[in-house]
Amino acid sequence: MEVIEILREASNRIYENVKDLAGTEHAAGDFGRGAGGDISRNIDIVAEKTVLDYLKEINFECIVLGEECGRVELSDNSKGYVIMDAIDGSANAVRGVPFFCSSLAFATENKLSSITDGVITNLVNGEMYWASKNKGSFFNEQRIKVHDNDPIYKIVGINISGATEDLVRRFLPIFEKHNHLRHFGANALEMAFFARGLVDIFIDLRDKIRIQDIAAGYLIVKEAGGLLLDADLNPLDSDLSYETRVSFIAAANKKILDEIMSQIDQ
Structure with a gap:
């Protein structure tokens, strides 16, 4: 089998x-x-x-x-x-x-x-x-496939559960500019929704995600044509250790990646 x-x-x-x-x-x-x-x-x-x-x-x-x-x-x-x-x-x-x-x-x-x-x-x-x-x-x-056209409604997924005050502050420009922000409480399923083209970008910069949360989504997103990057905008990779925690960005294309990341305060 x-x-x-x-x-x-x-x-x-x-x-x-x-x-x-x-x-x-x-x-x-x-x-x-x-x-x-x-x-x-x-x-x-x-x-x-x-x-x-x-x-x-x-x-x-x-x-x-x-x-x-x-x-x-x-x-x-x-x-x-x-x-x-x-x-x-x-x-x-x-x-x-x-x-x-x-x-x-x-x-x-x-x-x-x-x-x-x-x-x-x-x-x-x-x-x-x-x-x-x-x-x-x-x-x-x-x-x-990921949604690669200009969407009727641009849907931005952001996980800020338990985020630090500093990280939330960095996201304020996005909160102000985008009316359709989403987080539903299960990162793996949200990555699947993204791969299906239902979300245009999904961001989790909390350095809290375990490998078990994203392992299947990692491949599903990549095989659907999505970009999957770490917090430094390098291709996401890591070991499988229980101590490992990652941040990631899943983007439908470089255009929306550049647009949204330019709005995050550094």
């Missing part, structure tokens, strides 16, 4: 196991802090167990890097890394806000740039975004 099919099946199983859990009293609970640093909730634990059980069932030889479970070595002869954020947008999922997803990616080496396959599934409705390296990005079975 191809790696992308394994990730897609694992994602489908997550959806089946959590679709009726979100927003209920059974979604929450406090299981301590996971490997990524956040409080693990029951819905997170159910979703991760679903993936781990499936990978063991098919004897997929890999090292899992999970948001909650940490590093789990499923083989002494690993083919690579499954980078898993089984529930991205846990706060939304626990409260029942209909915007959360699963994010699964596969990397052959300990680098973001070595990712070969990625799947993001909208866990509210089962819609799936997926990509394999050099094969394009897809929404369900339809090929997708």
Whole structure:
């Protein structure tokens, strides 16, 4: 079985196991802090167990890097890394806000740039975004591209959750000039929306994003033709360490990148 099919099946199983859990009293609970640093909730634990059980069932030889479970070595002869954020947008999922997803990616080496396959599934409705390296990005079975024309409404995504006062101040010119700013609370799904052409640029300069949050989105955005850069406007790359935190900008093209970045106070 191809790696992308394994990730897609694992994602489908997550959806089946959590679709009726979100927003209920059974979604929450406090299981301590996971490997990524956040409080693990029951819905997170159910979703991760679903993936781990499936990978063991098919004897997929890999090292899992999970948001909650940490590093789990499923083989002494690993083919690579499954980078898993089984529930991205846990706060939304626990409260029942209909915007959360699963994010699964596969990397052959300990680098973001070595990712070969990625799947993001909208866990509210089962819609799936997926990509394999050099094969394009897809929404369900339809090929997708970033929005590369002049949009009717320019939609700018900015994540400022927990941002410093200084960073918020730098964004003030954008707040003043753009009427259509968005952040929905699940970076992976927002990257998928961007890849589908629903958002024109997405910015997160907080230096807080974990690799699990963006691994699948990294490939899906690139295969959809988007620019994916770090805070210094260099191509985004990093190791897969749990200590690593990144900032990133996903832009549909250089024109909108230059326009929006020129409005951020340095």
